[in-house]
Amino acid sequence: MFGIPTHSIAIPATGEHFSCKDHEALLAAMVKLGRRGIPVGCLNGGCGVCKVRVLKGSVVATGPISRAHVSQEEADANITLACRTAPTSDLELEILGKMKKSFLAQCSKP
Amino acid sequence: MGVMRIGHINVKVMDMAAALQHYEKVLGMKTVHTDADGNAYLKCWDEWDKYSLILTETDQAGLNHVAYKVEKETDLDELQQRIEASGTATEMLPEGTMPFTGRLLKFNLPSGHEMRLYATKECVGTDVGSTNPDPWPDDIKGAGVHWLDHCLLMCELNPAAGINKVAESTDFMMNVLDFNMAERVMVGPNGDIPAATWLFRTSTPHDIAFVGGERMGLHHFAFFLNDWSAILKSADVMAKNKVKIDVAPTRHGITRGETIYFFDPSGNRNETFAGLGYMAQPDRPVITWTEDQLWRGIFFHSGEESGSFTTAYT
């Protein structure tokens, strides 16, 4: 098959997985497929909810990420934002951006 | 006398070229000035003062400060005394600290957000002028937003730990800066915890809003459009420009505004907001939304949480 290589993205802790094209941002690929696993926010590197650790595989950055949410030390430890990260191989991810429900978000839920 | 309206907002962006493309081409603002540090100053066509948005390029997104315009220079001195008397430290930045702008009274809200007040900014007029004006100019780009309308600041709210910066910031705005309350959300077992408030100095339902979250931050800043059809057109503009829409066109129960939430290229949430809502007056009864109807208040049509409203902000 011609075209762009596709990589398999796995989240071992939850068993979730989806496929992502080479150099396509992880979060955009997941959203496009209607899959879940990584919390979704601004998709533009600013809000930090999509924070992940790359456990296995190689990645490239697709744009700037907010230092308010990923420190240099964290970046050195393979922590990044999934909306600004693209795979160049199959990946395994750990989700760090806990979609911690705020007090308001819990309101009016049964 | 006192605060008139929101005057400008200074937000952090991570890619200036992408930010300028967004605010000029999608929102339809014009860049009127770039200072020696590279900060860009932008203006909407229906505003008469020199600028309402300052973009600062750095390594993160979020708010630097939001500024409100007061009517007279003497208001600044009077309000400085009142703010100091309330136990909040202030600093009077001299004229020229910001271009085209007079003295700025700088302080932090109880929530931690930096706010500034000023009385003087160079008036350049709207793009249609003030003599026999057309209803709109011919060179409108994108959504063609009229003016910076309001901002929503996320404040730390953790009732279990006794922290409610929504309540503290609301009290400050009302008691010290003479803002009035249009609407509020009351939650908790007894319905006595203020979780969100909408406050005004103009005659529209909000010039600033506070919502409780796990940390302080900038939830969104909003630009005014006339009506629903302008909102739908702005959604077309966003789609044409591949802008990430957070919440597709809908109506707020709170303020009655018609709305779209979307993100700028650094993840700051913007809103195009239409309608003047209702006439807000200091003696108008305050509207209360109860916990069980909270999401009806926020997104009137669905009555449910949409997008990443309470989780994602800068």
Ligand code: FES
């Ligand atoms: S979704 Fe906001 S930083 Fe990735």
Ligand SMILES: [Fe+2]
């Ligand atoms: Fe708003």
